[in-house]
Amino acid sequence: MERKLNTVKMIEFDNILNELNKMTRPQWVQLALLILPCVFVATHMGAMVYLGAEQSHMCTMPLKERIIERCGGNWTEEQTSRYIPWDDENNALDSCERYTFNEIDCSYWWPNMTFDTFNMTSDVNSTSQPPTTSSIAHSGIEKCSSWNYDTSMFASTTVSDFDLVCEDSYQRRFAQAIFMLGVTIGCTFWGQVSDRFGRKLGIVAPLVTGCAFAIGVAFAQSSILFVGLRFFVGFNLFPAFSCSFVLGTESVKPKYRVAVGQTSQAFFALGFCLLALLGYYIRDWRTLQLAISVPLAGIVVILWFLFESPRWLISSKKYIVAERIVRKIMDSGKNLHSDEAKKLESIAHQQRIYRGIDDGQEAESLHTEKTDEKELKSSKKMYSVIDLLRSPNMRKKSFILFYEWMVTSSVYYGLTLNAADLGGDPFINLFISGIVEVPASYIGVALLEKWGRRPTLVFSLTSGGIACICMMFVPKDLLWLNICLSMFGKFSIAAAFGTVYIYAAEIYPTPIRNLGLGVCSSWARIGGILSPFIAMLDEYAKPLPYVVFGLMSIFGGFLALLLPEVIGIKLPETLEEGEAFGKDQVSPLARLCCRKRVLRHDENGIEKLDYAKIAYSSTTDPSTTELKLKDDDVMEI
Structure with a gap:
């Protein structure tokens, strides 16, 4: 008997799945289980909207009680304005500075009241009465070291617990950037674990460690510890979502993959809605962090019932x-x-x-x-990032895709995390921001099949960018219009997110397709890291972050015009086909201003060089899109 396993051709798992007429019960159960990490990972991706929510604050006034006791007056806003300088830029009392006083001069605090000369002034550091009065009001201005916070909206946030205001206000945005850095590194690490040890381990293991770090965040006693723990939360939890996305798409036949992928994105968006509901009822950030972290432990137990990817x-x-x-x-x-x-x-x-x-x-x-x-x-060649950039046409398409992924991710998280800063109810804003993604995911799929990849990407990026820029011209008091523009921008960018993923998977040839997707995904994480820093531009002008997001998005829409259309066209299988892919197409920008030289064959089979305009002929069947030369536009040389 032969003791050696015969060498066989690679098994095509898709052909096995195609034997099924419809989804079976085990597949439905598998997908239902994989939805759970999608929802709860999203709550941590957007948690800083409430964990780091801004709270109105004012410097503490350490002499206030002594002044009242000494002078006997009633403290009102007038006295507060004599303690805190006026901020002309914000047209309000300064929240970072206060006056200093060497003496308590009652006539300064209550100028309309009559005081005995003996009781009128007092050294702030003395317990005895001074013999004379003083005309000194305040001796200077100092930066505040402690603050009182408005707790009408949030009982506590990291801002109030760690005093992340004034000179330290950047730490609120910085914490989200560090979180996204953890996501970037974690996706690389756990992606390799998933490829080597299996998809199931790539989901369960990061969820276990991520759950532990997420619970630890709730007990952080300093901003440094909070940021550090959040880094490891991002390092572990988002890769679990990515692996569950891969396992879900690998478990169904090809015709269902786009629908399964978009459904995962839709439930990810619903995670923001869940976060908004929890945030509404739980106004303390530590309790909220526990509410979105503890369920992960139960999810880990349930996910042991997953079956491994047969493809892997x-x-x-x-x-x-x-x-x-x-x-x-x-x-x-x-x-x-x-x-x-x-x-x-x-x-x-x-x-x-x-x-x-x-x-x-x-x-x-x-x-x-x-x-x-x-x-x-x-015998199998190993490919690297260099292969994405080696040839001119592939290099052009790669750089465009890198930018598209980066800008889509940056604007997506920028609009999500700024939802609470729009004004109005921060819980309703985030809920709407999440819910608009659900129809965007499925409408995007319909547009991809109806219009094609390039028009859908151009439209979604351009319309989203215009919506962001329009916010610059809308007065603050028109709150409803600002919110509508922001939500329309989020709707468009969500559709663009699904489009760039499919676009990259179809443009790259088979040998470097996964590599191309991985590099594009890394650029998306870079966009996520940049997003909080762009949001910090509101320190200079409130609408500035939206203007930057809008310009980035519109520029991405114009760049998308340079990508080839792929709908109904055979995907490239080799690097040579990948390099040639799209060369015979003329971008809409080039079609407006110039003609393209093409080779044609005459009746004798001899090649002739002609100039011709190239146009698309789109039939009602989206699966058939072909290139046609307009004969009436041909000029012989």
Whole structure:
């Protein structure tokens, strides 16, 4: 009997799934379980909206009680204005500085009252009465070291607990940037873990560690510890969502993948809605942090019922487990009928035979198998980021996609995290910000199939950017209009987010497709890191962050015009096809101003160089989009 596992062609798992007429119950259960991390990871992504919410504050007035006791007057806003300087820029009392006093002069605090000369003044550091009066009002101005906070909206936030105001106000935005840095590094680390040890471990392990760090955040006693723990929350939790996204799309047949992916995004958006509801009822930031963290422990237990990705198992040559899960997916363990399924069944049977032979034979067989695998791997070229930039056309498309991912992520998180700063009710604002993403996800899919990838991306980025810039011209008192513009911008950017993901997956050729998606995703994280810093521009002018977001988005819309359309066109399979992909298309910008030289064949089969305008002919069937040369525009040379 042959002791060595026969070398076979890679099993096409998609062909096995195509045997199914519809989604089976195990697949529905799998997707339902994977929704849970989508929702609760989103609550942590947007948590700083409430954990770091701004609270109105005013410097403490340490002499206030002594002044009242000494002078016997009633303290009103007039006396407060004599203690706190006026801020002309904000047209309000200064929240970061206060006057200093060497003496208590009652006539300064209550000029309309009559005081005895003996009781009129007192040294602030003396317990005895001075013999004379003083005309000195205040001796100078000092920066405040403590503040009183308005607790009408929030009982407490990190701002009030750690005094993140005035010179330290940047730490509120900085904490979110560090969180996004953790997301960037974590996606790389846990992505490698997922590829090497399986999707299930790539979900459960980061959720366990992320849950521990998230609970620890609630007990942080300093801003440094808070920021550090939030870094590890981002490092662990968002990668769990990414791995669950991958596992969900790998578990269904190709025709359902876009719908499953968009559904994951929709439930991620609903996580913001859940956060808004919890934030409304829980106004203390530590309690809120526990409310969104403790459920993760229960989710970890439930997710042990997930089944591993058969696609990953097959690629890792774990055929026995893969066959068992495939039968489970087929619902009731029926016989497998497709050629690919029978191939999997046969290889799994051979592996079972290996496990039944003696140890010496098994070691020899496994050694032979590993040698074959090494030879296979050595014959397969390893690709790097350089391959994305090596050739001119691929380099152009890559740089454009990098920018599109970065700007989409930056504007998306910028609008989400600034929802509470729009004015009005911060809970309603965030809830609406999340709910508008749900229809955006599915409308985006419809537009992708109807219009194509490029028009959808151009429209969504441009319209979102225009909405952001328009906020600059809307007065503050028109609160409803500002909120509507912000939500329309969020709607458009959410649609763009789904579009760039599909665009990148279709533009890159098969050998570097996953690599291209990974690099694009890294640029998206860079955009997330930049987002809080762009939001800090409101210190100079309130509408400035929205103007920057808007200009970035509009520029991204114009750059998208330079990308090729991919709908209905065979995807590139090799690097050569990837480089040539889109070269025969003329961008809408070029079509407006110039003609393109093309090679055509005459009746004798001889190539002729012509100038022709190239136009798209879109039929009612979105799967058929072709390039046509307009014969009436051809000029012979």
